[in-house]
Amino acid sequence: MADAATLDRAAEILRGGGIVAFPTETVYGLAADAENEAAVRRVFAVKGRPLDHPVIVHLGDAAALRAWARAIPDAAHVLAQRFWPGPLTLVLPRSARARDVVTGGQDTVALRVPAHPVARTILGRFGGALIAPSANRFGGPSATTAAHVAADFGAGVDLIVDGGAATIGLESTIVDLSGDAPSILRPGGVTREALEAALGAALPPRESSTVRASGTLPSHYAPSARVELAVDASIAVTRALELRAEGARVAIVGTEPEPLETLAHELYARLRAADADGAEVVVVVLPLGEGLAAALRDRLVRAAAPRQD
């Protein structure tokens, strides 16, 4: 864990409107004072993130929910009690404290209490709420180590707090509690099965309006290399050999049997390593099943989506 002086400095920089990258249990975040509009704007600028793309407000504890959400349904209390601190984000009707710059002008705000000791300590010493989008350039693979953050931003951030590799390696699960029934907006570290068990109810499948045809799926989490998906290891190997025969530099991910937790923990590092090795194509085996596999497929399908540029 980072030393006490570094954690104090992090809180001081944040109070002064600066940007601090720090580890959470999911991925590294690029943090700024959630109530300082200029600081929030700087994070958007550094990331290259469009202004209408809302950010998650990170809270020190669940009691702060009341300051940021104007309505808190029972399901929010149940999920906060069960999963906070942890890799779960709740979308709720916003209070006046959640400004347009944070919510992208929407009437809702995304809130989470992270579990990582470094994130918790910095939030505690800072004393307020922090926005913390994933610490990567917009559209690219998230950062799961301090070195990833440094590679993306270098001197663009005021401080990078090194807390080792992020534990889970995939972003938090986002649950929308602002409508009539809870729904999962982004699968992640807390699985659908665990949410349904806590709520005692089935979560509806995504609304059709949020399911996009693959041709229009926004590219995200994407390395510079093109990403191709394979349904099993033998197909991936065959495809990699075919591409190599055509003269392409190819990296391959997910062909060896390994726990899903390991693949989640390593995924972004492997995509980044493929770029560092000069790969033109990364062939990735899509994991099967529910739970963390669903979160991995979500990230991989977006990483493989056609690029805007």
Ligand code: TXA
């Ligand atoms: O695990 C995580 O959540 C990480 C760590 C650093 O906490 N953060 C993260 O932030 O993934 P970011 O900015 O990369 O992703 C935030 C996601 C975006 O997909 C955004 O659209 C969604 O949260 N989001 C934020 N506010 C929202 C809102 N009011 N309604 C719906 N979605 C929202």
Ligand code: MG
């Ligand atoms: Mg992100």
